[in-house]
Amino acid sequence: MKDKTKLIKVDYLTRVEGEGGLYVKLKGNNIQEVRFNIFEPPRFFEAFLRGRDFTEAPDITARICGICPVAYQMTSVHAMEHGLGVRVGGQIRALRRLLYCGEWIESHALHVYMLHAPDFLGYDDAIRMAKDHPEIVKQGLELKKIGNELVTLIGGREIHPINVKVGGFYRTPGKKNLEAIADRLRWARGAAHDMIAFTSKLKFPDFEQDYEYVSLRHPDEYPFNEGDIVSSKGINITAEEYEMHFSEEQVRHSTSLHSVVENRGAYSTGPLARYNLNFDRLYPDVQKAAAAAGLKESCHNPFKSIIVRSLETLQAIEDALKIIESYQQPDQPSVEIIPKASRGCACTEAPRGSLYHRYTLDDKGIILDAKIVPPTSQNQKIIERDLWHFVPRNLKLPNDKLTWKCEQVIRNYDPCISCSCHFLKLTIDHG
Numbered sequence: 001m002k003d004k005t006k007l008i009k010v011d012y013l014t015r016v017e018g019e020g021g022l023y024v025k026l027k028g029n030n031i032q033e034v035r036f037n038i039f040e041p042p043r044f045f046e047a048f049l050r051g052r053d054f055t056e057a058p059d060i061t062a063r064i065c066g067i068c069p070v071a072y073q074m075t076s077v078h079a080m081e082h083g084l085g086v087r088v089g090g091q092i093r094a095l096r097r098l099l100y101c102g103e104w105i106e107s108h109a110l111h112v113y114m115l116h117a118p119d120f121l122g123y124d125d126a127i128r129m130a131k132d133h134p135e136i137v138k139q140g141l142e143l144k145k146i147g148n149e150l151v152t153l154i155g156g157r158e159i160h161p162i163n164v165k166v167g168g169f170y171r172t173p174g175k176k177n178l179e180a181i182a183d184r185l186r187w188a189r190g191a192a193h194d195m196i197a198f199t200s201k202l203k204f205p206d207f208e209q210d211y212e213y214v215s216l217r218h219p220d221e222y223p224f225n226e227g228d229i230v231s232s233k234g235i236n237i238t239a240e241e242y243e244m245h246f247s248e249e250q251v252r253h254s255t256s257l258h259s260v261v262e263n264r265g266a267y268s269t270g271p272l273a274r275y276n277l278n279f280d281r282l283y284p285d286v287q288k289a290a291a292a293a294g295l296k297e298s299c300h301n302p303f304k305s306i307i308v309r310s311l312e313t314l315q316a317i318e319d320a321l322k323i324i325e326s327y328q329q330p331d332q333p334s335v336e337i338i339p340k341a342s343r344g345c346a347c348t349e350a351p352r353g354s355l356y357h358r359y360t361l362d363d364k365g366i367i368l369d370a371k372i373v374p375p376t377s378q379n380q381k382i383i384e385r386d387l388w389h390f391v392p393r394n395l396k397l398p399n400d401k402l403t404w405k406c407e408q409v410i411r412n413y414d415p416c417i418s419c420s421c422h423f424l425k426l427t428i429d430h431g
Contacts, residue, residue: 004028008391008403020415022406023253024391034387036380036410038254049370054080054339054361055166061357061372062160065416067110070103070151071350072357072372073164074225079357080166082239083344086337091330092168093225098178098323099154099161100224100348104316105188106147106158107351108309111414112195113140116306119408120202136198139191143313146181146188150320153181168334178324185321192314193289199307200293205405207390208300211382212261213273216349222281222315223274223349230277231267239345242356248373259378266381269353270413271308275299286315302386302412309351309414339365350375352414376415383410 008024021037045064049057057076062069074096081088088096113136114126123129130137148158153173155161163169213232216223230236235245248257261267279287279297293307341363347356353375360369386409394402 034384035253036383038256046370049367054365058164068350069160071355075348075355075357077166078346079344083342094323101316101320102147102150106144108313109143146184167337172333182324188317195310196289199310204303212267213276214267214269215273215277225348239347256377258380266385268382269378272305275308283318379413
């Protein structure tokens with residue numbers, strides 16, 4: 001019995017975006033192999049971008065994801081503007097942040113209520129959960145709807161927004177347009193407090209780990225669009241320096257590249273990373289809500305990321321209301337952009353974690369090269385490492401319950417698998 005081989009295998013993970021599987025092999029009490037299998041075909045977005053005009057990047061990259069298209073658009077425009085020497089400020093910058101608020105609200109609400117809460121409450125899905133907890137599910141759907149409405153108001157539509165361009169927007173809303181949604185956001189503020197209270201009462205496994213957290217850090221704000229890239233183990237760089245410190249590698253069981261910190265390996269990006277590296281940038285009311293939820297200024301239990309996502313939802317709502325209160329419609333919706341040969345980089349914070357883009361343009365503004373590093377590809381190694389440490393501690397569980405818990409370990413990171421399958425290195429050996 002001591003050397004008996006045991007397998008934990010999930011061919012198709014549920015309640016994640018995209019297609020992936022799980023494979024854990026044990027011999028006795030020792031793990032032999034862990035694989036977070038990603039088997040979606042690569043989507044080659046970097047290749048699609050080559051030869052296209054720089055102005056097309058926001059609309060093309062938005063198609064990478066239907067849940068967080070704003071993150072891809074914003075990172076692409078910031079990278080282009082960095083290369084072209086353009087800095088966008090004032091009310092246009094504020095509108096970009098407001099658009100990002102809408103995406104965080106809808107994405108976090110989707111994950112917390114529909115994808116992750118069923119794990120904690122013992123349901124296979126949110127539909128079954130709704131039979132016993134209809135008010136919780138209704139509140140989650142309404143929060144998501146408000147986030148989508150905000151994205152539609154600024155971006156032109158809720159999925160793959162069409163109003164974003166390099167330099168700003170095609171058109172900007174009037175003050176009254178934004179004030180119309182403010183009442184909805186004030187309701188959302190109360191709902192977010194309920195969300196925090198609900199998630200804080202869930203039962204969490206005792207599972208704290210030593211992570212290298214990586215996120216943006218801004219001098220004045222909780223990070224969305226701008227800031228330096230920092231880590232809990234000493235990294236403090238600009239986006240231009242990203243590829244000096246982070247690299248990607250290919251593994252046999254994933255059609256997504258794995259990201260690592262050079263000479264150190266796996267790291268964690270996303271809500272826990274932002275929270276641990278930017279707690280002092282949260283609004284005071286959000287910090288109080290964190291304390292009421294039982295969290296300190298740092299949190300190292302990935303299962304409690306559901307609480308942190310709820311706190312970030314409140315942060316985004318407070319941010320949105322603050323922006324709307326001081327908003328004045330700009331005279332022009334965008335700044336002038338003149339193409340030139342250039343190389344531009346940017347990093348923003350998607351709901352799931354840091355997102356990096358890099359573009360090279362010729363003198364006419366045609367894209368010669370593109371590199372996109374999604375959050376899920378950055379978290380793959382840390383997910384596998386969590387499984388390495390989690391499974392041996394829970395071998396006494398029945399196999400079906402242990403399998404369920406292993407799936408939950410993956411869902412802690414809200415992986416967006418389709419986003420991550422964008423590129424593979426191809427080597428052709430002709431012998």
